[in-house]
Amino acid sequence: MTYGDWALLQDRRGRTYLFRLQEGATFNYHRGSIRHEAIVQAGAGGKIATPQGELFTIHRPSLEDYVLHMPREATPTYPKDAATICFLLDLAPGMRVLEAGSGSGGLTLYLARAVGPTGQVWSYEARPRHLERAKRNLSGFEDWGNVTWFEADLAQAELPPNTFDGVALDLMEPWKVLHSITPALKMDRFLACYLPNLTQVIALLEHLKAQNLPYLLERTLEVQHREWDLRPPIAHPKFQQVGHTAFLVQLRRIGES
Numbered sequence: 001m002t003y004g005d006w007a008l009l010q011d012r013r014g015r016t017y018l019f020r021l022q023e024g025a026t027f028n029y030h031r032g033s034i035r036h037e038a039i040v041q042a043g044a045g046g047k048i049a050t051p052q053g054e055l056f057t058i059h060r061p062s063l064e065d066y067v068l069h070m071p072r073e074a075t076p077t078y079p080k081d082a083a084t085i086c087f088l089l090d091l092a093p094g095m096r097v098l099e100a101g102s103g104s105g106g107l108t109l110y111l112a113r114a115v116g117p118t119g120q121v122w123s124y125e126a127r128p129r130h131l132e133r134a135k136r137n138l139s140g141f142e143d144w145g146n147v148t149w150f151e152a153d154l155a156q157a158e159l160p161p162n163t164f165d166g167v168a169l170d171l172m173e174p175w176k177v178l179h180s181i182t183p184a185l186k187m188d189r190f191l192a193c194y195l196p197n198l199t200q201v202i203a204l205l206e207h208l209k210a211q212n213l214p215y216l217l218e219r220t221l222e223v224q225h226r227e228w229d230l231r232p233p234i235a236h237p238k239f240q241q242v243g244h245t246a247f248l249v250q251l252r253r254i255g256e257s
Contacts, residue, residue: 001044001060003036006141008061011054018061018069029054063113066141067106073133076106077170077194078245080223086114088192088218088250089166093118097166098181100124100154105134107170107194112144121147122164124154159184170194175207182213185253191215193249201247208251215251222247 001007001021009017009027019027025036032050042048042058049055061069064079077085085107091097093116102108102125111121125131131151138147150157154177161183167190171177174193185191195201201220208215223245227238 001040001058003040006061006066007036007039008059008065009034009039009048009056010059011056016065016069018065063109063142067109070104070106070137070141071133072104072106072137073127073130074103076104077110078242079106079110080225080242081194081246081248082107082110084221084223084248085168085192085194086110088248089114089168089190091115091119091166095165096120096122096163097168098122098124098159098164098184099168099170100177101126101170102131102134102149103170104130105137107168108134108138108147109142111168112138112147113142115146117144117146119146122150123147124150124152124157126151126153155180162186165189167191168194172200173203174200175204178207178211178213182215182253187253187255189253190218191251191253193251195247195249196245198247201249204249214254214256216254218250218252220247220249 003021003023005021007019007021021036021040027034029050031054032052034048034050038048039058044058044060046058047055048058067076067079091114095115097111097115099108099111099121102123108121108123128151131149135149157180159180163184165186167181167185193204229236229238
């Protein structure tokens with residue numbers, strides 16, 4: 001680890017603290033402080049303590065750590081959902097994926113990593129402040145140089161036909177952009193929609209049926225992780241759990257009727 005890197009400190013209760021290492025700076029805690037210089041010297045995987053004896057372990061943040069701690073303009077797509085969206089889109093290095101909206105850039109980071117430096121992510125966001133935040137969050141952590149940003153309404157976009165290997169939509173009314181994205185999504189490839197409530201899911205499916213759009217509903221799911229507190233001989237689910245965040249709808253592009 002060196003100055004300019006992200007550092008993640010974890011205390012004995014599992015609480016984490018994310019910050020950039022800066023020469024001459026100090027990490028302040030309610031039970032003492034730690035100089036960044038000492039963190040650099042201890043290195044990732046090491047241990048360090050405040051003068052009052054509060055012990056921390058030192059880590060390089062994972063993508064999950066960063067997304068949960070990064071600044072935001074909107075509620076981010078939770079890592080559990082972002083990783084599942086990449087799975088539902090069946091992404092691989094070298095693919096081209098379309099995203100709207102960018103939000104705070106959490107899902108963008110996962111998509112960019114999934115397609116790798118030889119792939120492409122086209123990210124649409126109509127709100128300038130959200131787009132700037134997403135750009136900063138991506139460049140601040142892991143920039144593969146494979147994301148193209150568009151400050152625009154995807155519903156008004158003219159997309160090249162048969163171009164994208166997958167489409168991820170985090171929009172309140174995704175049905176309003178289907179006329180734009182459908183010709184651009186490759187045949188037999190996937191569209192994934194992130195929808196917080198079931199009313200939106202039903203509205204989406206009703207629109208698909210009413211407009212006779214060429215999609216096959218593969219599945220609708222929600223992702224729930226149940227974490228456990230294991231301190232033998234004690235074992236029980238953690239009292240605080242992340243519950244429902246969104247429904248994920250997976251659609252497959254098929255031929256016209």
